[in-house]
Amino acid sequence: MKGIVFAEFIEHASSAFGEDEIEDLIDECDLPSGGAYTAVGTYDFQEMVTLVTALSKQTGVSVDDLIHGFGVYLGGSFRDRFRDFFDQQASLFDFLDSVENHIHVEVRKLYADAELPSLKMVSRGENEAVLRYRSKRCLAQLASGLIQSAANHFDDQVEVVMDHAKDECGTFTDIKVRRQT
Amino acid sequence: MDETENDLEKRVARLERRAIREKRARLEAESLLEAKSRELFEVNRNLSRLNETLEERIRDRTEALEVERRKALHLAENDYLTGLPN
Numbered sequence: 620m621k622g623i624v625f626a627e628f629i630e631h632a633s634s635a636f637g638e639d640e641i642e643d644l645i646d647e648c649d650l651p652s653g654g655a656y657t658a659v660g661t662y663d664f665q666e667m668v669t670l671v672t673a674l675s676k677q678t679g680v681s682v683d684d685l686i687h688g689f690g691v692y693l694g695g696s697f698r699d700r701f702r703d704f705f706d707q708q709a710s711l712f713d714f715l716d717s718v719e720n721h722i723h724v725e726v727r728k729l730y731a732d733a734e735l736p737s738l739k740m741v742s743r744g745e746n747e748a749v750l751r752y753r754s755k756r757c758l759a760q761l762a763s764g765l766i767q768s769a770a771n772h773f774d775d776q777v778e779v780v781m782d783h784a785k786d787e788c789g790t791f792t793d794i795k796v797r798r799q800t
Numbered sequence: 801m802d803e804t805e806n807d808l809e810k811r812v813a814r815l816e817r818r819a820i821r822e823k824r825a826r827l828e829a830e831s832l833l834e835a836k837s838r839e840l841f842e843v844n845r846n847l848s849r850l851n852e853t854l855e856e857r858i859r860d861r862t863e864a865l866e867v868e869r870r871k872a873l874h875l876a877e878n879d880y881l882t883g884l885p886n
Contacts (some may be wrong), residue, residue, distance in 0.1 A: 655824035
C-alpha cells in the first residue's frame with residue numbers, strides 16, 4: 620500500500636487521539652517499517668491492519684468508524700494536495716465518476732504498482748448515484764469517508780449507504796450516495 | 801508546569817522515537833528520488849540515441865529517394881533505347 624495512506628493515517632490519528640498516544644501505539648505495534656512512512660514509499664498492507672486494529676482496541680472506537688473517519692480526513696488531504704482533480708469537475712457526481720476514469724488512471728502513470736480499488740459508477744440520477752466498490756481489501760468504509768469529504772467540498776449534503784453483495788466476479792459493495800436537496 | 805521527572809523522561813523518549821522515524825522516512829524518500837532520477841536519466845539518454853538513429857535513417861532515406869527521383873525524371877525525359885530526348 621502506498622505510503623501516503625500510512626503517513627496520512629498517522630497524522631489523522633495523532634490529531635484525533637493525541638500525538639503521545641499514537642507514538643506509543645506505533646511503538647507497541649512493533650512494525651517492520653518502524654512506523655517510518657514516506658508518502659512516496661510502499662509498505663505492507665498488513666501494517667495498516669495492525670495499526671487500525673490496535674487503535675480500535677486502545678480507543679474503543681470500532682474499526683469501521685475509525686476507517687470511515689480516516690476517509691473523511693484523507694479526502695481533505697487529497698483536496699489540499701491534488702486540488703486540480705477537484706477543480707476540473709463541476710459537481711460531486713462528475714467528480715465521483717472521474718475517480719475511476721481519470722484520477723486512478725493518472726495515479727497509475729506515476730505508480731504502476733499502485734493497487735487501487737475499482738470504483739465504477741453503475742448508476743447516476745439527478746440526486747442519487749451508486750458507486751460499485753471492488754477490492755481485495757475491505758476498505759469500503761474508507762471509500763465512504765472519502766465520498767463524504769468530497770461532498771463537503773462540493774457543498775452537498777449527502778447520505779451514504781452501503782450494500783454488500785456478490786456476483787460471479789466476486790464480492791463488492793454498492794455505495795449509494797443520495798444528495799439531500 | 802507540574803510534570804514529574806518520569807513524565808519528562810517519557811516525553812523525551814517519545815520525541816526521540818519520533819525523530820528516528822522522521823529521519824528514516826526522509827532517507828527512504830531520498831533514496832527513492834535518486835532511483836527515479838537515475839531511471840529518468842537512462843530513459844532520456846536512450847530516447848536521445850533513438851532520436852539520433854531515426855534522424856540518420858531519415859537522411860539516408862531522403863538521399864536514396866532523391867537518387868530515384870532523378871533517375872525517374874531522366875527516364876521520363878529521355879528514350880531508353882536510343883538515349884535521345886523524348
